[in-house]
Amino acid sequence: MKLLIISGTPKTDGLTYSFVETAEKTAKELGVNAEVLRLSGLNLSKCKMCDDGWGVCFREHYCIFGEKDGFSELQKKVDAADAYIYITPVYWGEVSEETKIFLDKLRRCEATKQWDSREEQVSFHKGKPSIVVAAAGGGGGGIVSTFADYERAIQQMSGDEWPRESSGIFDWIAVNRWNQGYKREALGAAIKAMVNHKRHPKIVDVSAGDNYELLLTFDNGEKRVFDVKPYLGAKPHSDLKDLELFKQAKVSGFKIEWRPRLDIDTYAMYEESKAL
Numbered sequence: 001m002k003l004l005i006i007s008g009t010p011k012t013d014g015l016t017y018s019f020v021e022t023a024e025k026t027a028k029e030l031g032v033n034a035e036v037l038r039l040s041g042l043n044l045s046k047c048k049m050c051d052d053g054w055g056v057c058f059r060e061h062y063c064i065f066g067e068k069d070g071f072s073e074l075q076k077k078v079d080a081a082d083a084y085i086y087i088t089p090v091y092w093g094e095v096s097e098e099t100k101i102f103l104d105k106l107r108r109c110e111a112t113k114q115w116d117s118r119e120e121q122v123s124f125h126k127g128k129p130s131i132v133v134a135a136a137g138g139g140g141g142g143i144v145s146t147f148a149d150y151e152r153a154i155q156q157m158s159g160d161e162w163p164r165e166s167s168g169i170f171d172w173i174a175v176n177r178w179n180q181g182y183k184r185e186a187l188g189a190a191i192k193a194m195v196n197h198k199r200h201p202k203i204v205d206v207s208a209g210d211n212y213e214l215l216l217t218f219d220n221g222e223k224r225v226f227d228v229k230p231y232l233g234a235k236p237h238s239d240l241k242d243l244e245l246f247k248q249a250k251v252s253g254f255k256i257e258w259r260p261r262l263d264i265d266t267y268a269m270y271e272e273s274k275a276l
Contacts (some may be wrong), residue, residue, distance in 0.1 A: 001198055002150035003027050003034040003191075004081035008088035008099030010040035016135040019117040019271060023085050026188045030195050037077060041097035045069045045182070046190035047104045056117075057108040061121060071105050078106065079124040083170075083194055086150060087133040088097040093142030095134075095149045100111055103153045114169070129170035131190050140176035149173055170194045181267045196267070197254075201264045206256055208249040212240070214256065216273060229265075 005023045009016040020036060027034035045065050050056065053221045056064045066072030078084075088095045106155040110123040132154075134146040151169060158167050171190040175183045201218035202272070209212055228246070239262060240246045249256050257263040 001032050001083070001195065002081045003032050003083050003085065003086045003195075004077060005034055005087065006099075007036055008102075008104070009039050009205075010084070010098070012097070015137055015175065015177070016087060016133075017076070018180070019087050019133050019135060019184060020152050020176065022184045023087065023191060026191045032195055035077065035081075037074065038178055039096075042074075042098070044071055044074075044105065046099045046101055049109060051165075057105075058112045061109045061116070063105055063109060063115055064106075067255040068243050071102075073269040074102070075106065075109060075124070077271050078110075080094065081128065082198060083128055084125075085129040085133065085191065086130060086154075088135070088146065090134050090136035090142040090146045093145040095146055100149070103149070107153050107156055123157050125154065127167050128158065129167060129194055130154050130158075131171045131194060132169055133175060133187060135175040136175060139178070140174060143174045143176075144251060147174070170197075188191070198268050202254070202268055203256065203269070206249050206251055208216070208247040210243065212243075212246060214249060214269075216269060218258075218270075223276045224270070225267045225276060226273040231264065237264075243270045 005020060005027075007017070007020045009020070011017050015191070023034060024034060045068075048065070050064060056062065062075065063071050066075065086099070088099045091097070094100065110125055113121045113123045132147060132150045134143045136143050152167055159273055171194070173187050173190065201220040201222060203216050204219050205217040206214055212228045212232065214228060216224045216226055228237070228240060234243055240258065245258055248258055250258075252263065254266050255263040256266065256269065
């Protein structure tokens with residue numbers, strides 16, 4: 001697994017940078033291949049809205065200035081990663097200037113792939129989770145609007161997909177001067193949870209039996225039995241007492257689903273199931 005830590009702070013110490021260090025340390029403890037992408041000092045050019053916004057970034061999904069300013073190399077790093085951690089200080093209620101330039105250029109190249117008829121043109125962000133950290137040095141003002149910057153960009157690039165552990169924003173870490181201690185712990189816990197979700201084998205087939213048990217087949221060939229009976233005592237899963245409905249179980253992304261909003265996350269299923 002490759003984790004890309006995208007740092008928007010111009011500093012190499014202080015509040016925001018301490019979260020970059022926490023991310024690096026946690027990745028190392030987990031045995032994850034992590035790289036820190038420091039946006040400060042890269043001298044990326046601002047988007048120039050080529051051809052009135054319909055330039056090569058829209059048509060071919062790369063920046064025409066990317067080889068010169070180094071953006072093309074950054075885009076390759078985004079492609080190679082399996083998950084992302086975005087970390088920025090809060091400046092004027094927004095992401096840092098370096099982060100803004102990077103997101104604007106990346107979004108124009110990646111989000112535009114959704115309108116490309118060529119099947120091979122898929123956003124590098126699609127199907128990959130992100131953790132977002134916004135650090136405001138004072139009492140936390142501006143964090144919500146900073147999160148909104150990230151939310152728009154990441155959803156446009158990856159699609160508003162569910163569940164969040166497989167795509168889009170996996171977790172938000174809001175940091176201020178007073179909560180930084182336990183928020184560093186929260187970031188470590190969030191990274192561990194995201195990595196565990198990515199590492200677990202995925203369910204490729206499910207068969208529902210008369211005894212409210214599911215036979216699960218995983219992509220590594222493993223077969224496990226999951227007992228749904230403990231879930232039947234409360235809504236919405238109590239509806240599964242209807243055996244006809246229960247037997248309609250199907251694999252839907254990273255969950256077993258019976259109908260919209262009636263599902264169980266496959267991460268929980270792997271943890272709670274028994275191997276055959």
